[in-house]
Amino acid sequence: xxxxxxxxxxxxxxxxxxxxxxxxxxxxxxxxxxxxxxxxxxxxxxxxxxxxxxxxxxxxxxxxxxxxxxxxxxxxxxxxxxxxxxxxxxxxxxxxxxxxxxxxxxxxxxxxxxxxxxxxxxxxxxxxxxxxxxxxxxxxxxxxxxxxxxxxxxxxxxxxxxxxxxxxxxxxxxxxx
Numbered sequence: 001x002x003x004x005x006x007x008x009x010x011x012x013x014x015x016x017x018x019x020x021x022x023x024x025x026x027x028x029x030x031x032x033x034x035x036x037x038x039x040x041x042x043x044x045x046x047x048x049x050x051x052x053x054x055x056x057x058x059x060x061x062x063x064x065x066x067x068x069x070x071x072x073x074x075x076x077x078x079x080x081x082x083x084x085x086x087x088x089x090x091x092x093x094x095x096x097x098x099x100x101x102x103x104x105x106x107x108x109x110x111x112x113x114x115x116x117x118x119x120x121x122x123x124x125x126x127x128x129x130x131x132x133x134x135x136x137x138x139x140x141x142x143x144x145x146x147x148x149x150x151x152x153x154x155x156x157x158x159x160x161x162x163x164x165x166x167x168x169x170x171x172x173x174x175x176x177x
Contacts, residue, residue, distance in 0.1 A: 045102060045138035045165045047156035048078055054152070055079040055102070055140070055165070063135045065106050073109050081152025087113040092142060092149040094160070097125040099141050100151050103134035113151070121145065136168045 013019045048054040061073040079102075081087070092098050099116040114128045121143065130136040142149060146160030156163040
């Protein structure tokens with residue numbers, strides 16, 4: 001109902017610049033209303049253990065699906081990255097940084113992983129955008145100084161690897177111009 005009233009107001013607006021701005025804002029509002037997002041508490045994403053390539057969450061994760069239904073995923077002792085459906089890791093070269101985005105699939109709650117581009121050490125890695133149909137809950141930033149690194153295969157405490165996990169909450173996939 002509110003969207004219809006905003007569209008009516010935009011149609012009455014004489015200034016084309018203002019009309020474009022309002023159209024962009026309305027588009028962002030409509031988009032944000034159709035995507036899922038995380039709720040608290042943070043899932044506490046971390047490396048599973050010393051000498052292990054897997055991840056873990058220590059708190060039950062809650063998210064709102066794009067249809068408005070609240071879902072939960074129980075804390076798990078293991079997220080076996082090597083078995084995440086649809087994820088094929090690429091090798092991260094020495095002297096690079098990369099961010100790995102961890103998500104749940106909105107439709108069924110399965111784990112998903114998306115890789116950012118590798119950048120040279122000293123650069124600023126960019127977190128990949130959250131794809132439509134997924135809800136981001138955490139990221140792992142990997143600084144690799146010595147040997148090739150493969151997410152889910154190479155141990156998080158391997159020599160030359162600095163592995164930093166962060167929890168995320170509602171990561172927008174687009175920003176208004």
